[in-house]
Amino acid sequence: MFKQSDFFILLAVAISFAVSGYLWFTGQREEGLFTAVWVPSILCFGIYFKLMAIRGSKS
Numbered sequence: 001m002f003k004q005s006d007f008f009i010l011l012a013v014a015i016s017f018a019v020s021g022y023l024w025f026t027g028q029r030e031e032g033l034f035t036a037v038w039v040p041s042i043l044c045f046g047i048y049f050k051l052m053a054i055r056g057s058k059s
Contacts, residue, residue: 009046
């Protein structure tokens with residue numbers, strides 16, 4: 001069900017989320033917001049490649 005690449009994408013999301021929270025709560029709010037934007041971007045990137053892999057395996 002889950003491939004190794006899926007875990008790497010989720011790990012990247014978790015690290016980005018943790019760094020964003022750290023920056024936000026240490027007073028670096030602009031940097032925290034910038035890093036927070038990475039979370040949905042990384043998820044969309046992972047979903048896109050997952051869909052392309054599924055599409056490629058069916059044809």
